[in-house]
Amino acid sequence: MTSARLDARPAAWAESSALAGLFTQTAAIAEVELKKVLRDPTELFTRAVQPVLWLVVFGQVFSRVRGIPTGKVSYLAFMTPGILAQSVLFAAIFYGIAIIWERDLGIVHKLLVSPANRASFVLGKAISSGFRGSIQTVIIYLIALALGIGIRWRPLDIAGVFFGVALGSAIFATFSLIIACIVKSRERFMGIGQLMTMPLFFASNAIYPLSLMPRWLRVIALINPLTYLVDALRGLMIQGGESIHSLPADFGVMAVIFIILATIASRLYPTLVR
Amino acid sequence: MTGECSYEAVIRLKGATCAFPRPVVISHLFTPRPNTRPDKSLAVAFLIDTPKRLKTPVIHRKQNSDPISNRYKNAPLPVTFKPPRQLRRMKRKRWVLERETLLALVSSLCCAALLVSFARYEILAKALHHKNSRATDAMEPMEPTPQSSEPYAIKTDELTRKFGEMTAVDALNLRVSSGKIFGLLGPNGAGKSTTIKMLTTLLEPTSGSASVAGFDIVRAPAQVRRHIGYVPQLLSADGGLTGFENLMLSAKLYGMNRAERKVRIAEALEFMGLTESGQRVVKTYSGGMIRRLELAQAMLHRPTVMFLDEPTIGLDPVARHAVWDRLEDLQRESQMTVLITTHDMDEADELCDELAILHQGKVAAVGEPDALKATVGPDATLDDVFVHFSGGSIQEGGSYRDVRQARRTASRLG
Numbered sequence: 016m017t018s019a020r021l022d023a024r025p026a027a028w029a030e031s032s033a034l035a036g037l038f039t040q041t042a043a044i045a046e047v048e049l050k051k052v053l054r055d056p057t058e059l060f061t062r063a064v065q066p067v068l069w070l071v072v073f074g075q076v077f078s079r080v081r082g083i084p085t086g087k088v089s090y091l092a093f094m095t096p097g098i099l100a101q102s103v104l105f106a107a108i109f110y111g112i113a114i115i116w117e118r119d120l121g122i123v124h125k126l127l128v129s130p131a132n133r134a135s136f137v138l139g140k141a142i143s144s145g146f147r148g149s150i151q152t153v154i155i156y157l158i159a160l161a162l163g164i165g166i167r168w169r170p171l172d173i174a175g176v177f178f179g180v181a182l183g184s185a186i187f188a189t190f191s192l193i194i195a196c197i198v199k200s201r202e203r204f205m206g207i208g209q210l211m212t213m214p215l216f217f218a219s220n221a222i223y224p225l226s227l228m229p230r231w232l233r234v235i236a237l238i239n240p241l242t243y244l245v246d247a248l249r250g251l252m253i254q255g256g257e258s259i260h261s262l263p264a265d266f267g268v269m270a271v272i273f274i275i276l277a278t279i280a281s282r283l284y285p286t287l288v289r
Numbered sequence: 290m291t292g293e294c295s296y297e298a299v300i301r302l303k304g305a306t307c308a309f310p311r312p313v314v315i316s317h318l319f320t321p322r323p324n325t326r327p328d329k330s331l332a333v334a335f336l337i338d339t340p341k342r343l344k345t346p347v348i349h350r351k352q353n354s355d356p357i358s359n360r361y362k363n364a365p366l367p368v369t370f371k372p373p374r375q376l377r378r379m380k381r382k383r384w385v386l387e388r389e390t391l392l393a394l395v396s397s398l399c400c401a402a403l404l405v406s407f408a409r410y411e412i413l414a415k416a417l418h419h420k421n422s423r424a425t426d427a428m429e430p431m432e433p434t435p436q437s438s439e440p441y442a443i444k445t446d447e448l449t450r451k452f453g454e455m456t457a458v459d460a461l462n463l464r465v466s467s468g469k470i471f472g473l474l475g476p477n478g479a480g481k482s483t484t485i486k487m488l489t490t491l492l493e494p495t496s497g498s499a500s501v502a503g504f505d506i507v508r509a510p511a512q513v514r515r516h517i518g519y520v521p522q523l524l525s526a527d528g529g530l531t532g533f534e535n536l537m538l539s540a541k542l543y544g545m546n547r548a549e550r551k552v553r554i555a556e557a558l559e560f561m562g563l564t565e566s567g568q569r570v571v572k573t574y575s576g577g578m579i580r581r582l583e584l585a586q587a588m589l590h591r592p593t594v595m596f597l598d599e600p601t602i603g604l605d606p607v608a609r610h611a612v613w614d615r616l617e618d619l620q621r622e623s624q625m626t627v628l629i630t631t632h633d634m635d636e637a638d639e640l641c642d643e644l645a646i647l648h649q650g651k652v653a654a655v656g657e658p659d660a661l662k663a664t665v666g667p668d669a670t671l672d673d674v675f676v677h678f679s680g681g682s683i684q685e686g687g688s689y690r691d692v693r694q695a696r697r698t699a700s701r702l703g
Contacts, residue, residue: 024515025545025590036544043541051529054570121525125586128489130514131542174396181399266395288491 044139096248097221107187111195134281141185148184165254183244196283442626447497457483459650475647502593518587522598543590557585577608634671653678
């Protein structure tokens with residue numbers, strides 16, 4: 016190694032622009048996260064246990080109660096998209112704890128000292144969370160197959176399901192990141208995470224339709240992003256399933272929510288190290 | 290029982306007449322199960338998806354000869370016949386076409402994103418910014434070369450940071466000459482970490498100003514970040530990745546292109562003596578190896594100023610000397626400025642050209658190690674200097690968090 020080389024600054028600096036940089040950096044962060052997941056995928060498989068319980072135990076029992084109006088489909092088929100959305104929510108909402116862990120290790124400090132765009136840290140995490148969501152989707156598809164639930168096999172529908180899950184997962188991971196940036200400690204985060212998951216789950220159309228809810232709950236459900244995710248999945252995943260809103264509306268609402276949350280999270284991320 | 294039925298069917302079940310203009314759709318019905326006593330909840334009907342907005346209908350009870358209806362005729366009607374707002378929608382529009390296009394768009398986007406991020410995203414990035422690359426040659430020399438124009442690599446003027454009532458750094462005036470190794474000493478809570486956080490743009494000062502590598506930390510944080518390297522106090526290399534992948538992440542975040550990344554990472558690994566272990570997961574590294582990896586990460590982009598926060602804390606003597614050697618070689622070859630915080634007087638003596646002792650957010654003493662020793666006494670060591678200038682008694686600082694972090698570092702090193 017020569018001293019001349021030690022002086023040389025990266026050649027790409029002069030030509031790099033904000034957008035290209037954001038793209039490369041986001042991809043770099045997402046890639047690192049994916050590598051870590053794939054190197055140790057136990058977490059992904061343990062996450063599959065909960066949806067199995069919901070569908071096999073809860074679903075089997077509740078499909079005998081014919082009190083829930085599920086349209087043309089059986090209750091089990093009705094709740095399958097809901098359980099997919101729920102498992103995505105439960106996995107993503109605790110994503111922020113990893114950021115607190117990284118903060119305590121000094122990884123966040125090191126990232127923030129680099130000239131990379133702040134938004135790329137948030138977007139990279141969101142993308143990797145979306146990828147984890149896709150693996151959960153595969154698992155739920157397999158469970159549904161085993162339970163004999165009628166699945167729509169059209170490639171476009173399946174692509175829609177994966178995209179919806181990735182978007183939903185990104186939303187909840189970003190939301191979780193925002194909470195992490197505010198509370199900054201693992202203990203407090205666990206408390207708040209536990210506090211958030213159940214209300215988000217129950218105040219949605221995951222396991223019962225909106226029409227059964229009292230008016231106040233329905234209003235809450237309509238500001239809950241999970242409702243839109245479930246609604247989109249219901250129209251795309253199962254045979255005879257119907258979305259209440261149109262798909263563009265569902266995806267549009269989710270996209271807007273994600274952009275808002277990602278903007279907030281990018282602003283808050285640097286405060287993690289203060 | 291589910292499905293569409295006419296309005297007469299509703300009446301029959303309820304034993305009542307309703308003034309409906311049109312047939313309604315009943316989504317679900319509770320029907321009396323055999324061998325149970327009938328009660329008022331049995332006749333609940335959910336009405337959804339009516340073709341027209343309904344006003345609350347007039348409900349008539351009707352005497353009729355149907356025995357089942359007669360049994361329930363006195364039961365109160367539990368149904369208000371006012372479907373929820375969302376369900377009062379018109380019949381589903383035909384938006385199949387719309388959905389197809391959306392999905393096609395979405396899936397193609399997905400595929401593009403996947404393709405690009407995993408294989409060739411640089412090509413796209415370059416294509417996007419072809420225009421800018423033409424100006425490359427013109428732009429490079431225009432970047433100020435801080436060493437020549439600025440005698441001080443780090444300069445702070447009345448730099449102050451308050452946390453609520455507590456003043457962590459109090460009107461700090463530091464001058465660090467270019468190409469020197471500068472040591473920042475001081476007891477726990479003296480403001481060393483806060484100072485480093487401000488100089489590395491992690492924390493904004495409450496008042497005062499500072500420049501690093503010739504750039505103002507408040508007005509040009511992006512430029513500052515490009516010209517500094519930073520090794521945090523904790524061993525912060527990502528344990529789940531290999532050494533190579535850690536370096537690759539840094540290289541990408543610092544905006545290097547593909548060719549540069551390859552060359553520089555190989556060089557850095559070799560320089561730090563990590564070539565053989567580059568493909569191993571960092572979890573399996575020793576503390577000294579992680580530290581050297583972090584130095585490699587911090588030097589990839591050839592910083593003008595390097596910040597090291599207690600670089601050898603928790604390392605055994607051999608690892609410590611290895612880190613010092615690498616650091617001194619690096620500094621000599623690149624002529625960069627290094628700012629080190631430390632508690633370790635040996636480290637300060639061994640490495641630093643100049644020292645500043647911080648006490649309660651202020652500079653208590655500054656100078657070359659030998660000069661500082663001379664001010665205290667003829668045979669004074671740096672320990673004596675430290676005790677002399679930092680008050681000598683147990684300080685109020687040294688929060689629980691500092692202790693916890695130090696312990697965690699120690700336990701990580703095993």
